[in-house]
Amino acid sequence: MTSQITTGASAVAGAPRSRRLGELVFVGVIVVFAGVALVMTGFIREPVGSSNVLGARVVPYAVTGLMLLASVAAFVAVLRGDVGAPDEGEDVDTEARTSWKTVGLLALAFASLMIVIPIAGWPAAVVVLFAGASLALGASSWWKALLLGLGLGVLTQLLFGNLLGLSLPPFGTILPGLVEGTGVLGG
């Protein structure tokens, strides 16, 4: 059992290079974004004859300027070899290779909320998110993931929707149609 646990003693060879490249891309995106935002600031409308001494553009100029300066400085720092140390955590294996597949699947599972909530309501959306995310993270059995998701969905719906009065949609647009359909058949 202990053999499965990695200790943070030795670093994987070649990792620093890819880390450096990754951070350069990340900071590079921020630099570009800050530049665009700085230009966009000039297009914020200043109402003519406004009584304000400090208009709507001044602080945005300062903020986007700071963002540009700071990100350029960080970019230079990375180029000079000051690469950021990744966050540590109880469940993080700092030596493991990044599993981009897991990240993508998790993001996808989360994005599914945007489609499933309006169509099928909150509990169904929880089932999709929970089952999708836990399977992406390596849950051993799919039926357990589905059951737990269903339980969590119904529980949150009852607790937050019914007891606390948050307006979570219980069914969405498609499910009521189906329920009504069976209702007509039954009636």
Place this chain on the structure above:
Amino acid sequence: MDSLQLLMDGFATALQPQYLLFAFVGVLLGTAVGVLPGIGPAMTVALLLPLTYTLDVTSAIIMFAGIYYGGMYGGSTTSILLNTPGESASIVTALEGNKMARMGRATSALATSAIGSFIAGTIATALLTLFAPFIADFAVTLGPADYFALMIVAFLTVGALLGASPIRGIVSLSIGLFLGLIGTDTLTGQARFTFSIPNLGDGIDVVIVAVGLFAVGEALYVGSRLRSGALPIIPVSGSWRSWMKKSDWKRSWKPWLRGTAIGFPIGAIPAGGADVATFLSYATEKKLAKDPYRKQFGKGAIEGVAGPEAANNAAAAGVLVPLLTLGLPTTATAAIIISAFQTYGIRPGPLLFDSQPALVWALIASLYIGNVVLIILNLPLVGIWAKVLQIPRPYLYAGILVFAGLGAYAANFTIFDIGVLLLLGVIGFFMRRHGYPVSPMVVGAILGPMAEEQLRKAMAISQGDALYLVHSPISIVIYSAMVLIIVLGIWLKHRQARFEAALSDIDTATIRTVDEEIAQQLRKQ
């Protein structure tokens, strides 16, 4: 005297059965969620926020106080019981606490941390009760230029001191400030950076920023390199009444008090938050330890748990001083608290003590109550918390995502917010991956608009004369203090980093040998 009367009124409110129930539920949930690995206090508070959305203001605030203290405490249980090899150095409690646990003294470590938290929390809350009204009275006299100075201090200290690298902190802060700008400008009514999306007209809710960065970002990051194989959890055994031996009490009480003395001021002035406070307390205890115990540091010394844990809780109460009296958040958790208060329709700041004294004092009273509930719950329930640690990770992080989605959706009931949340989560993922602290971003998002408001007020008063910003003696004092705090803070950070780099992993046999040696020495005396 006057504030004592008000405090008594506060207790009269907070002790009513239904409010007591909310405090109880708040502490219970706060601890349960805070115990979960990978969930810090800020994420606990952000994730549990939807629970309070539909409650009346007093209930919401009282429950929130419980969640805050519970979340603060929950983390220490995790670091003591979870045997994470060589990586928990950032959490000082784990240094000694985890080693004590490994030699079978988990219960003593948990007990000294629980009792220390209680004592520190109570003393610090008393100090808050004592100082807050005075500071609020003083704060009423501050002008917009002084407020702006205070906010600049908060920006720079938070940006430069939270996290290991100042430049990365400032990048994070600037992104947060930018997020704060998105929306309709309150003074001119002009849309800023809304990209012509109607949903962005009201700006991005800070709760969504916090949940996105902390919960979604963390889930994605952990998912990207999830530790394979189970982490050994140290079993907790024995009756909780016999947890602290006589010598444990003797060794603990001074560190508790010293930790409180260190934690409260560091929490109250924005100098890096609880992280710095716990480290300073640890360093102090190590330096002050007398001979037989001295060599036990690094191998399970109880002083090294008692002091930092007390400092941690005292800092948590200290953070509330600028928060309640000035409306100034100095940590990510405080930023979420402010935005929660705003959703309840309360604006923290000097006027709060005058306009809604009943509410403020009920909140302060519930902090005392929360502390008592915390110690009542934690000693007997620790076995349950240890079980919480065993939740299989795939289900744990899937559950975190569900509650993150709930929190984002419940803020405005639009799926647009879920999209924003996901985008922020992806940003949070890359920030974690490349060592950018996320807390400055959350603080920037809430404090940015407030600072802009004060700046424009000041400029309107002075008719555009920028020198007005430094014209008052108070603002000059504040700017000078800022330089001092930053220099001091960066020096402390360096010491902390050097110290953590020098840590080595120690095997259980050594820990046990040292413990036995000390016991023998004591018997001889």
